Amino acid sequence: MKQIRIQQVLMAGFGVFLLLGALTGCDKSGGTKENAAPGNPAGITESPVFAVNTTAAVKGQIRDYLALSGDIIAGTTVDTFSDVAGKITRIYVSVGQRVSRNQAIAEVDPSRPGMEYLPGVARAPIAGTIVALPAQVGMTISQSVPLARIAGGNALELRVYVAERFISKIALRQPCEITLDAYPGEVFRGSVAEISPVVDPASRTMEVRINVENPGSRLKSGMFAKVKIVTERKNNIVKLPASAMVQRFGETYVFTVETDPQDPAFRIARRKTVVPGLLVDGVAEIQEGLAADEEVVIRGQTLLEDGARINVIDRVAPLSDTN
Numbered sequence: 001m002k003q004i005r006i007q008q009v010l011m012a013g014f015g016v017f018l019l020l021g022a023l024t025g026c027d028k029s030g031g032t033k034e035n036a037a038p039g040n041p042a043g044i045t046e047s048p049v050f051a052v053n054t055t056a057a058v059k060g061q062i063r064d065y066l067a068l069s070g071d072i073i074a075g076t077t078v079d080t081f082s083d084v085a086g087k088i089t090r091i092y093v094s095v096g097q098r099v100s101r102n103q104a105i106a107e108v109d110p111s112r113p114g115m116e117y118l119p120g121v122a123r124a125p126i127a128g129t130i131v132a133l134p135a136q137v138g139m140t141i142s143q144s145v146p147l148a149r150i151a152g153g154n155a156l157e158l159r160v161y162v163a164e165r166f167i168s169k170i171a172l173r174q175p176c177e178i179t180l181d182a183y184p185g186e187v188f189r190g191s192v193a194e195i196s197p198v199v200d201p202a203s204r205t206m207e208v209r210i211n212v213e214n215p216g217s218r219l220k221s222g223m224f225a226k227v228k229i230v231t232e233r234k235n236n237i238v239k240l241p242a243s244a245m246v247q248r249f250g251e252t253y254v255f256t257v258e259t260d261p262q263d264p265a266f267r268i269a270r271r272k273t274v275v276p277g278l279l280v281d282g283v284a285e286i287q288e289g290l291a292a293d294e295e296v297v298i299r300g301q302t303l304l305e306d307g308a309r310i311n312v313i314d315r316v317a318p319l320s321d322t323n
Helices: 003-030 162-167
Strands: 051-057 057-075 076-082 087-091 106-110 118-124 126-134 145-149 156-163 177-179 189-193 205-212 223-242 244-250 250-258 267-273 275-280 282-290 295-299 309-315
Touching: 051 205, 057 275, 076 118, 106 145, 106 275, 156 162, 156 189, 156 223, 162 205, 177 205, 205 223, 223 295, 267 309
Parallel strands: 051 309
Antiparallel strands: 051 295, 057 156, 057 223, 076 145, 087 106, 106 118, 126 145, 156 205, 177 189, 177 223, 189 205, 223 282, 244 250, 250 267, 250 295, 275 282
């Protein structure tokens, strides 16, 4: 009897528990309006608004280039030799001096003990400027020892070395932009004049020589210079800052700005898949998917999705037409 009574008590308690649970569930489901925030009686959650910066895509030019550095050298240099072996007794020129063709450079005495000879005079083979003068009075030389080095004319060249993986991008007469620490902010012009037919097996580089325009003869042989060899130029392409592009799951896209069709008071982001091209100095070419003058999000797009509401905080000036 005691066991039957205990079972009845337990069954009654379990029934009360189920009733309380049902009442609690009904209260939760029907409490939407009671828990709604003031001013939002329906309890509707508003869409978040993302703060972004934008700019306009532009149509213009983009250039790809190789950035290299090297030494400026004289375009034409010729060594001066003596026709006789002997002792240098006199030097007629100095470094930096302009000389004409057949002008006397040095005097060499071929006399030996017990034999007297007339001094021989070494003369300049070309007109130009003395850039090196290894000869010294009192030196004994042979016919194979150079007395002086002459740079012909004012022509200068820039000698650079291109890595093997970039050889296919180099061609004769490609335009070049040259800068030097000696003239900050100035850009000198040049073009590819000579390409070595062989690759150095030790350094895996190829020598390239660039003609350098030298207005006012301000550039000097021996100066160190930096050069951009323009390897590709495209005109009338759509471009924008590379920071605007987002890459997810193998897809590249940007977010453009449009007016919300449901509420014109708001602006929304529209995702557009694009096909990028050249990427140079933070500027990206867009081959497909975007038109010039479209407003594009360049900052704050990381968390955006298609149709998200946005607030444009700042409109950045568009890129220049030239790159």
